[in-house]
Amino acid sequence: MEKKPWSSQEQVVRKGPWTMEEDLILVNYIANHGEGVWNSLARSAGLKRTGKSCRLRWLNYLRPDVRRGNITPEEQLLIMELHAKFGNRWSKIAKHLPGRTDNEIKNYWRTRIQKLINQSNAITVRHSNSSERNFDPVGASTSQIPTSTIDETCCSPISYPGTDQSSTSQMSGVVDIHPHQAVELTSSTNMNFPGNYINPEDFPASFPIVPNENAWIFMEDFWAMPHLLNGD
DNA sequence: AAGCGCGACAACCGCCTGCGA
DNA sequence: ATCGCAGGCGGTTGTCGCGCT
Structure with a gap:
Protein backbone atom coordinates (compact mmCIF):
# COMPACT_ATOMS: atom_id res chain seq x y z
CA MET A 1 0.00 0.00 0.00
CA GLU A 2 1.27 3.40 -0.90
CA LYS A 3 2.56 5.39 2.00
CA LYS A 4 2.67 9.11 1.96
CA PRO A 5 4.63 11.33 4.25
CA TRP A 6 2.21 12.67 6.76
CA SER A 7 2.38 14.19 10.14
CA SER A 8 -0.19 15.25 12.64
CA GLN A 9 0.74 18.86 12.06
CA GLU A 10 0.00 18.62 8.38
CA GLN A 11 -3.47 17.28 8.83
CA VAL A 12 -6.01 18.15 11.47
CA VAL A 13 -7.90 15.08 12.63
CA ARG A 14 -11.61 15.46 12.13
CA LYS A 15 -14.00 14.32 14.83
CA GLY A 16 -17.71 14.14 15.20
CA PRO A 17 -20.41 12.95 12.85
CA TRP A 18 -19.40 11.65 9.47
CA THR A 19 -20.50 13.51 6.39
CA MET A 20 -21.87 11.90 3.29
CA GLU A 21 -18.74 12.85 1.37
CA GLU A 22 -16.57 11.10 3.93
CA ASP A 23 -18.74 8.03 3.78
CA LEU A 24 -18.51 7.94 0.02
CA ILE A 25 -14.77 8.34 0.09
CA LEU A 26 -14.39 5.54 2.58
CA VAL A 27 -16.78 3.20 0.81
CA ASN A 28 -15.15 3.77 -2.54
CA TYR A 29 -11.67 3.43 -1.21
CA ILE A 30 -12.48 0.10 0.39
CA ALA A 31 -14.30 -0.96 -2.75
CA ASN A 32 -11.15 -0.26 -4.71
CA HIS A 33 -8.50 -1.42 -2.32
CA GLY A 34 -10.22 -3.52 0.28
CA GLU A 35 -9.80 -3.23 3.99
CA GLY A 36 -6.26 -2.86 5.15
CA VAL A 37 -4.23 -1.10 7.75
CA TRP A 38 -6.74 1.44 8.89
CA ASN A 39 -4.37 4.27 9.68
CA SER A 40 -2.74 4.17 6.28
CA LEU A 41 -6.11 3.59 4.67
CA ALA A 42 -7.39 6.79 6.21
CA ARG A 43 -4.38 8.69 4.95
CA SER A 44 -4.38 7.17 1.51
CA ALA A 45 -8.07 7.83 1.08
CA GLY A 46 -7.52 11.43 2.02
CA LEU A 47 -9.76 11.24 5.04
CA LYS A 48 -8.93 13.50 7.93
CA ARG A 49 -9.96 10.76 10.32
CA THR A 50 -8.11 8.34 12.52
CA GLY A 51 -7.86 4.76 11.42
CA LYS A 52 -9.93 3.76 14.37
CA SER A 53 -12.67 6.14 13.36
CA CYS A 54 -12.67 4.79 9.82
CA ARG A 55 -12.77 1.22 11.06
CA LEU A 56 -15.66 1.96 13.39
CA ARG A 57 -17.63 3.77 10.71
CA TRP A 58 -17.10 0.97 8.22
CA LEU A 59 -17.86 -1.88 10.58
CA ASN A 60 -20.87 -0.32 12.23
CA TYR A 61 -22.57 1.52 9.40
CA LEU A 62 -21.08 1.33 5.96
CA ARG A 63 -20.51 -2.37 5.51
CA PRO A 64 -23.04 -3.63 2.99
CA ASP A 65 -24.14 -6.50 5.16
CA VAL A 66 -24.86 -4.47 8.23
CA ARG A 67 -28.45 -4.52 9.43
CA ARG A 68 -29.80 -1.53 11.24
CA GLY A 69 -32.82 -1.08 13.46
CA ASN A 70 -35.76 -3.41 13.55
CA ILE A 71 -34.41 -5.69 16.25
CA THR A 72 -36.84 -8.56 16.15
CA ILE A 150 -40.35 -4.89 21.29
CA ASP A 151 -38.65 -2.78 18.75
CA GLU A 152 -41.10 -2.06 16.00
CA THR A 153 -38.92 0.36 14.18
CA CYS A 154 -37.95 0.37 10.63
CA CYS A 155 -34.41 0.59 9.42
CA SER A 156 -32.75 3.60 10.93
CA PRO A 157 -31.85 6.18 8.40
CA ILE A 158 -28.35 7.42 8.12
CA SER A 159 -28.30 11.10 8.80
CA TYR A 160 -25.64 13.58 7.99
CA PRO A 161 -24.64 16.73 9.78
CA GLY A 162 -25.77 19.94 8.24
CA THR A 163 -28.72 18.41 6.53
CA ASP A 164 -32.33 18.97 7.33
CA GLN A 165 -32.48 15.46 8.57
CA SER A 166 -35.57 13.60 9.47
CA SER A 167 -35.84 12.23 12.89
CA THR A 168 -34.04 9.09 13.72
CA SER A 169 -36.30 8.80 16.68
CA GLN A 170 -38.36 5.73 17.05
CA MET A 171 -41.20 7.17 19.03
CA SER A 172 -43.83 7.17 16.36
CA GLY A 173 -44.68 3.57 17.01
CA VAL A 174 -45.52 3.15 13.38
CA VAL A 175 -44.41 -0.11 11.93
CA ASP A 176 -42.74 0.95 8.76
CA ILE A 177 -40.88 -1.83 7.09
CA HIS A 178 -38.46 -0.40 4.64
CA PRO A 179 -38.73 -2.08 1.26
CA HIS A 180 -35.03 -2.78 1.09
CA GLN A 181 -34.52 -5.44 3.66
CA ALA A 182 -31.01 -5.99 4.81
CA VAL A 183 -31.12 -9.68 4.10
CA GLU A 184 -32.07 -8.97 0.57
CA LEU A 185 -29.27 -6.49 0.34
CA THR A 186 -26.77 -8.95 1.64
CA SER A 187 -27.72 -11.43 -0.96
CA SER A 188 -27.45 -8.92 -3.73
CA THR A 189 -24.36 -7.16 -2.52
CA ASN A 190 -21.11 -8.83 -1.93
CA MET A 191 -17.70 -7.76 -0.88
CA ASN A 192 -16.14 -8.65 -4.19
CA PHE A 193 -16.62 -5.19 -5.45
CA PRO A 194 -16.56 -4.99 -9.18
CA GLY A 195 -13.84 -2.80 -10.53
CA ASN A 196 -13.96 0.61 -12.15
CA TYR A 197 -14.99 2.48 -9.09
CA ILE A 198 -14.19 6.10 -9.20
CA ASN A 199 -11.35 7.48 -7.17
CA PRO A 200 -12.06 9.56 -4.10
CA GLU A 201 -10.62 12.61 -5.76
CA ASP A 202 -13.17 12.25 -8.51
CA PHE A 203 -15.98 13.07 -6.13
CA PRO A 204 -17.68 16.36 -6.66
CA ALA A 205 -16.50 18.90 -4.14
CA SER A 206 -20.04 19.37 -3.03
CA PHE A 207 -22.04 16.22 -2.95
CA PRO A 208 -25.63 16.74 -4.00
CA ILE A 209 -27.63 16.37 -0.86
CA VAL A 210 -31.36 16.29 -1.26
CA PRO A 211 -32.43 19.58 0.28
CA ASN A 212 -35.58 18.55 2.04
CA GLU A 213 -36.93 16.06 4.50
CA ASN A 214 -35.36 13.32 2.46
CA ALA A 215 -31.91 14.66 3.10
CA TRP A 216 -30.84 11.38 4.53
CA ILE A 217 -30.56 8.03 2.96
CA PHE A 218 -30.75 4.45 3.97
CA MET A 219 -27.56 2.53 3.59
CA GLU A 220 -29.51 0.15 1.42
CA ASP A 221 -30.17 3.07 -0.87
CA PHE A 222 -26.55 4.05 -0.60
CA TRP A 223 -25.43 0.69 -1.86
CA ALA A 224 -28.12 0.75 -4.47
CA MET A 225 -26.64 3.84 -6.06
CA PRO A 226 -24.19 2.37 -8.52
CA HIS A 227 -23.65 5.74 -10.15
CA LEU A 228 -22.07 6.90 -6.93
CA LEU A 229 -19.88 3.87 -6.70
CA ASN A 230 -18.84 3.34 -10.26
CA GLY A 231 -19.20 6.79 -11.63
CA ASP A 232 -21.96 5.95 -14.13
C1' DA B 1 -44.39 29.01 21.81
C1' DA B 2 -40.58 28.03 24.59
C1' DG B 3 -38.00 25.46 27.75
C1' DC B 4 -36.86 21.22 29.83
C1' DG B 5 -36.15 16.34 30.34
C1' DC B 6 -35.59 12.02 28.40
C1' DG B 7 -34.57 8.42 25.09
C1' DA B 8 -31.89 6.73 21.37
C1' DC B 9 -27.83 6.26 19.07
C1' DA B 10 -23.40 7.71 16.86
C1' DA B 11 -18.87 8.36 17.97
C1' DC B 12 -14.89 8.87 20.98
C1' DC B 13 -11.75 7.28 24.65
C1' DG B 14 -8.78 4.34 26.91
C1' DC B 15 -7.26 -0.14 27.89
C1' DC B 16 -5.87 -4.70 26.40
C1' DT B 17 -4.00 -8.02 23.21
C1' DG B 18 -1.50 -9.79 19.34
C1' DC B 19 2.10 -9.50 16.24
C1' DG B 20 6.20 -8.18 13.90
C1' DA B 21 10.72 -6.01 14.09
C1' DA C 1 12.95 -10.53 25.60
C1' DT C 2 10.98 -6.24 24.68
C1' DC C 3 9.27 -2.48 22.35
C1' DG C 4 6.04 -0.20 19.33
C1' DC C 5 2.15 -0.25 16.48
C1' DA C 6 -2.42 -1.52 14.99
C1' DG C 7 -6.66 -3.56 15.86
C1' DG C 8 -10.30 -5.03 18.94
C1' DC C 9 -13.28 -4.21 22.58
C1' DG C 10 -16.14 -2.26 26.31
C1' DG C 11 -17.34 1.92 28.64
C1' DT C 12 -18.68 6.49 28.31
C1' DT C 13 -20.00 10.84 26.41
C1' DG C 14 -22.13 14.05 23.14
C1' DT C 15 -25.75 15.20 20.19
C1' DC C 16 -30.18 15.34 18.39
C1' DG C 17 -35.13 14.91 18.17
C1' DC C 18 -39.42 14.33 20.42
C1' DG C 19 -42.85 14.77 23.94
C1' DC C 20 -44.43 16.99 27.90
C1' DT C 21 -45.36 20.92 30.78
Whole structure:
Protein backbone atom coordinates (compact mmCIF):
# COMPACT_ATOMS: atom_id res chain seq x y z
CA MET A 1 0.00 0.00 0.00
CA GLU A 2 1.27 3.40 -0.90
CA LYS A 3 2.56 5.39 2.00
CA LYS A 4 2.67 9.11 1.96
CA PRO A 5 4.63 11.33 4.25
CA TRP A 6 2.21 12.67 6.76
CA SER A 7 2.38 14.19 10.14
CA SER A 8 -0.19 15.25 12.64
CA GLN A 9 0.74 18.86 12.06
CA GLU A 10 0.00 18.62 8.38
CA GLN A 11 -3.47 17.28 8.83
CA VAL A 12 -6.01 18.15 11.47
CA VAL A 13 -7.90 15.08 12.63
CA ARG A 14 -11.61 15.46 12.13
CA LYS A 15 -14.00 14.32 14.83
CA GLY A 16 -17.71 14.14 15.20
CA PRO A 17 -20.41 12.95 12.85
CA TRP A 18 -19.40 11.65 9.47
CA THR A 19 -20.50 13.51 6.39
CA MET A 20 -21.87 11.90 3.29
CA GLU A 21 -18.74 12.85 1.37
CA GLU A 22 -16.57 11.10 3.93
CA ASP A 23 -18.74 8.03 3.78
CA LEU A 24 -18.51 7.94 0.02
CA ILE A 25 -14.77 8.34 0.09
CA LEU A 26 -14.39 5.54 2.58
CA VAL A 27 -16.78 3.20 0.81
CA ASN A 28 -15.15 3.77 -2.54
CA TYR A 29 -11.67 3.43 -1.21
CA ILE A 30 -12.48 0.10 0.39
CA ALA A 31 -14.30 -0.96 -2.75
CA ASN A 32 -11.15 -0.26 -4.71
CA HIS A 33 -8.50 -1.42 -2.32
CA GLY A 34 -10.22 -3.52 0.28
CA GLU A 35 -9.80 -3.23 3.99
CA GLY A 36 -6.26 -2.86 5.15
CA VAL A 37 -4.23 -1.10 7.75
CA TRP A 38 -6.74 1.44 8.89
CA ASN A 39 -4.37 4.27 9.68
CA SER A 40 -2.74 4.17 6.28
CA LEU A 41 -6.11 3.59 4.67
CA ALA A 42 -7.39 6.79 6.21
CA ARG A 43 -4.38 8.69 4.95
CA SER A 44 -4.38 7.17 1.51
CA ALA A 45 -8.07 7.83 1.08
CA GLY A 46 -7.52 11.43 2.02
CA LEU A 47 -9.76 11.24 5.04
CA LYS A 48 -8.93 13.50 7.93
CA ARG A 49 -9.96 10.76 10.32
CA THR A 50 -8.11 8.34 12.52
CA GLY A 51 -7.86 4.76 11.42
CA LYS A 52 -9.93 3.76 14.37
CA SER A 53 -12.67 6.14 13.36
CA CYS A 54 -12.67 4.79 9.82
CA ARG A 55 -12.77 1.22 11.06
CA LEU A 56 -15.66 1.96 13.39
CA ARG A 57 -17.63 3.77 10.71
CA TRP A 58 -17.10 0.97 8.22
CA LEU A 59 -17.86 -1.88 10.58
CA ASN A 60 -20.87 -0.32 12.23
CA TYR A 61 -22.57 1.52 9.40
CA LEU A 62 -21.08 1.33 5.96
CA ARG A 63 -20.51 -2.37 5.51
CA PRO A 64 -23.04 -3.63 2.99
CA ASP A 65 -24.14 -6.50 5.16
CA VAL A 66 -24.86 -4.47 8.23
CA ARG A 67 -28.45 -4.52 9.43
CA ARG A 68 -29.80 -1.53 11.24
CA GLY A 69 -32.82 -1.08 13.46
CA ASN A 70 -35.76 -3.41 13.55
CA ILE A 71 -34.41 -5.69 16.25
CA THR A 72 -36.84 -8.56 16.15
CA PRO A 73 -38.32 -10.22 19.23
CA GLU A 74 -36.29 -13.29 18.34
CA GLU A 75 -33.13 -11.24 18.25
CA GLN A 76 -34.03 -9.57 21.51
CA LEU A 77 -34.50 -12.93 23.13
CA LEU A 78 -31.25 -14.17 21.68
CA ILE A 79 -29.45 -11.12 22.97
CA MET A 80 -30.82 -11.77 26.42
CA GLU A 81 -29.76 -15.40 26.31
CA LEU A 82 -26.31 -14.60 25.02
CA HIS A 83 -25.84 -11.83 27.53
CA ALA A 84 -26.74 -14.24 30.30
CA LYS A 85 -24.10 -16.55 28.87
CA PHE A 86 -21.31 -14.15 27.94
CA GLY A 87 -21.99 -11.03 29.96
CA ASN A 88 -20.94 -7.75 28.37
CA ARG A 89 -18.95 -9.44 25.65
CA TRP A 90 -20.76 -7.53 22.94
CA SER A 91 -18.58 -8.65 20.09
CA LYS A 92 -19.16 -12.25 21.07
CA ILE A 93 -22.88 -11.68 21.21
CA ALA A 94 -22.77 -9.87 17.88
CA LYS A 95 -21.16 -12.89 16.23
CA HIS A 96 -24.38 -14.80 16.87
CA LEU A 97 -26.50 -12.10 15.27
CA PRO A 98 -25.55 -11.82 11.62
CA GLY A 99 -25.45 -8.24 10.43
CA ARG A 100 -25.69 -6.80 13.90
CA THR A 101 -22.77 -4.91 15.34
CA ASP A 102 -21.45 -4.99 18.85
CA ASN A 103 -22.08 -1.28 19.14
CA GLU A 104 -25.70 -1.62 18.14
CA ILE A 105 -26.29 -4.50 20.51
CA LYS A 106 -24.53 -2.65 23.29
CA ASN A 107 -26.67 0.43 22.76
CA TYR A 108 -29.79 -1.66 22.48
CA TRP A 109 -28.99 -3.42 25.69
CA ARG A 110 -28.29 -0.26 27.60
CA THR A 111 -31.27 1.71 26.35
CA ARG A 112 -33.92 -0.97 26.24
CA ILE A 113 -33.13 -4.16 28.04
CA GLN A 114 -31.25 -2.69 30.95
CA LYS A 115 -34.18 -0.38 31.52
CA LEU A 116 -36.41 -3.42 31.55
CA ILE A 117 -34.24 -5.09 34.12
CA ASN A 118 -34.25 -2.02 36.31
CA GLN A 119 -38.02 -1.88 36.10
CA SER A 120 -38.13 -5.56 36.86
CA ASN A 121 -35.96 -5.05 39.92
CA ALA A 122 -38.24 -2.30 41.11
CA ILE A 123 -41.22 -4.57 40.67
CA THR A 124 -39.37 -7.32 42.48
CA VAL A 125 -38.81 -5.07 45.45
CA ARG A 126 -42.37 -3.88 45.48
CA HIS A 127 -43.84 -7.34 45.18
CA SER A 128 -41.26 -9.25 47.12
CA ASN A 129 -43.93 -10.52 49.46
CA SER A 130 -46.60 -11.09 46.92
CA SER A 131 -47.35 -14.21 44.98
CA GLU A 132 -47.23 -12.25 41.73
CA ARG A 133 -44.73 -13.76 39.37
CA ASN A 134 -41.97 -11.34 38.58
CA PHE A 135 -40.88 -10.63 35.09
CA ASP A 136 -37.49 -12.09 34.40
CA PRO A 137 -35.97 -10.26 31.46
CA VAL A 138 -33.15 -12.70 31.05
CA GLY A 139 -35.10 -15.87 31.14
CA ALA A 140 -38.29 -14.50 29.72
CA SER A 141 -39.89 -15.73 26.60
CA THR A 142 -40.89 -13.06 24.14
CA SER A 143 -44.47 -13.45 25.20
CA GLN A 144 -43.45 -12.17 28.60
CA ILE A 145 -41.75 -9.13 27.24
CA PRO A 146 -43.96 -6.08 27.36
CA THR A 147 -44.92 -5.15 23.86
CA SER A 148 -43.64 -1.66 24.40
CA THR A 149 -40.15 -3.07 24.55
CA ILE A 150 -40.35 -4.89 21.29
CA ASP A 151 -38.65 -2.78 18.75
CA GLU A 152 -41.10 -2.06 16.00
CA THR A 153 -38.92 0.36 14.18
CA CYS A 154 -37.95 0.37 10.63
CA CYS A 155 -34.41 0.59 9.42
CA SER A 156 -32.75 3.60 10.93
CA PRO A 157 -31.85 6.18 8.40
CA ILE A 158 -28.35 7.42 8.12
CA SER A 159 -28.30 11.10 8.80
CA TYR A 160 -25.64 13.58 7.99
CA PRO A 161 -24.64 16.73 9.78
CA GLY A 162 -25.77 19.94 8.24
CA THR A 163 -28.72 18.41 6.53
CA ASP A 164 -32.33 18.97 7.33
CA GLN A 165 -32.48 15.46 8.57
CA SER A 166 -35.57 13.60 9.47
CA SER A 167 -35.84 12.23 12.89
CA THR A 168 -34.04 9.09 13.72
CA SER A 169 -36.30 8.80 16.68
CA GLN A 170 -38.36 5.73 17.05
CA MET A 171 -41.20 7.17 19.03
CA SER A 172 -43.83 7.17 16.36
CA GLY A 173 -44.68 3.57 17.01
CA VAL A 174 -45.52 3.15 13.38
CA VAL A 175 -44.41 -0.11 11.93
CA ASP A 176 -42.74 0.95 8.76
CA ILE A 177 -40.88 -1.83 7.09
CA HIS A 178 -38.46 -0.40 4.64
CA PRO A 179 -38.73 -2.08 1.26
CA HIS A 180 -35.03 -2.78 1.09
CA GLN A 181 -34.52 -5.44 3.66
CA ALA A 182 -31.01 -5.99 4.81
CA VAL A 183 -31.12 -9.68 4.10
CA GLU A 184 -32.07 -8.97 0.57
CA LEU A 185 -29.27 -6.49 0.34
CA THR A 186 -26.77 -8.95 1.64
CA SER A 187 -27.72 -11.43 -0.96
CA SER A 188 -27.45 -8.92 -3.73
CA THR A 189 -24.36 -7.16 -2.52
CA ASN A 190 -21.11 -8.83 -1.93
CA MET A 191 -17.70 -7.76 -0.88
CA ASN A 192 -16.14 -8.65 -4.19
CA PHE A 193 -16.62 -5.19 -5.45
CA PRO A 194 -16.56 -4.99 -9.18
CA GLY A 195 -13.84 -2.80 -10.53
CA ASN A 196 -13.96 0.61 -12.15
CA TYR A 197 -14.99 2.48 -9.09
CA ILE A 198 -14.19 6.10 -9.20
CA ASN A 199 -11.35 7.48 -7.17
CA PRO A 200 -12.06 9.56 -4.10
CA GLU A 201 -10.62 12.61 -5.76
CA ASP A 202 -13.17 12.25 -8.51
CA PHE A 203 -15.98 13.07 -6.13
CA PRO A 204 -17.68 16.36 -6.66
CA ALA A 205 -16.50 18.90 -4.14
CA SER A 206 -20.04 19.37 -3.03
CA PHE A 207 -22.04 16.22 -2.95
CA PRO A 208 -25.63 16.74 -4.00
CA ILE A 209 -27.63 16.37 -0.86
CA VAL A 210 -31.36 16.29 -1.26
CA PRO A 211 -32.43 19.58 0.28
CA ASN A 212 -35.58 18.55 2.04
CA GLU A 213 -36.93 16.06 4.50
CA ASN A 214 -35.36 13.32 2.46
CA ALA A 215 -31.91 14.66 3.10
CA TRP A 216 -30.84 11.38 4.53
CA ILE A 217 -30.56 8.03 2.96
CA PHE A 218 -30.75 4.45 3.97
CA MET A 219 -27.56 2.53 3.59
CA GLU A 220 -29.51 0.15 1.42
CA ASP A 221 -30.17 3.07 -0.87
CA PHE A 222 -26.55 4.05 -0.60
CA TRP A 223 -25.43 0.69 -1.86
CA ALA A 224 -28.12 0.75 -4.47
CA MET A 225 -26.64 3.84 -6.06
CA PRO A 226 -24.19 2.37 -8.52
CA HIS A 227 -23.65 5.74 -10.15
CA LEU A 228 -22.07 6.90 -6.93
CA LEU A 229 -19.88 3.87 -6.70
CA ASN A 230 -18.84 3.34 -10.26
CA GLY A 231 -19.20 6.79 -11.63
CA ASP A 232 -21.96 5.95 -14.13
C1' DA B 1 -44.39 29.01 21.81
C1' DA B 2 -40.58 28.03 24.59
C1' DG B 3 -38.00 25.46 27.75
C1' DC B 4 -36.86 21.22 29.83
C1' DG B 5 -36.15 16.34 30.34
C1' DC B 6 -35.59 12.02 28.40
C1' DG B 7 -34.57 8.42 25.09
C1' DA B 8 -31.89 6.73 21.37
C1' DC B 9 -27.83 6.26 19.07
C1' DA B 10 -23.40 7.71 16.86
C1' DA B 11 -18.87 8.36 17.97
C1' DC B 12 -14.89 8.87 20.98
C1' DC B 13 -11.75 7.28 24.65
C1' DG B 14 -8.78 4.34 26.91
C1' DC B 15 -7.26 -0.14 27.89
C1' DC B 16 -5.87 -4.70 26.40
C1' DT B 17 -4.00 -8.02 23.21
C1' DG B 18 -1.50 -9.79 19.34
C1' DC B 19 2.10 -9.50 16.24
C1' DG B 20 6.20 -8.18 13.90
C1' DA B 21 10.72 -6.01 14.09
C1' DA C 1 12.95 -10.53 25.60
C1' DT C 2 10.98 -6.24 24.68
C1' DC C 3 9.27 -2.48 22.35
C1' DG C 4 6.04 -0.20 19.33
C1' DC C 5 2.15 -0.25 16.48
C1' DA C 6 -2.42 -1.52 14.99
C1' DG C 7 -6.66 -3.56 15.86
C1' DG C 8 -10.30 -5.03 18.94
C1' DC C 9 -13.28 -4.21 22.58
C1' DG C 10 -16.14 -2.26 26.31
C1' DG C 11 -17.34 1.92 28.64
C1' DT C 12 -18.68 6.49 28.31
C1' DT C 13 -20.00 10.84 26.41
C1' DG C 14 -22.13 14.05 23.14
C1' DT C 15 -25.75 15.20 20.19
C1' DC C 16 -30.18 15.34 18.39
C1' DG C 17 -35.13 14.91 18.17
C1' DC C 18 -39.42 14.33 20.42
C1' DG C 19 -42.85 14.77 23.94
C1' DC C 20 -44.43 16.99 27.90
C1' DT C 21 -45.36 20.92 30.78
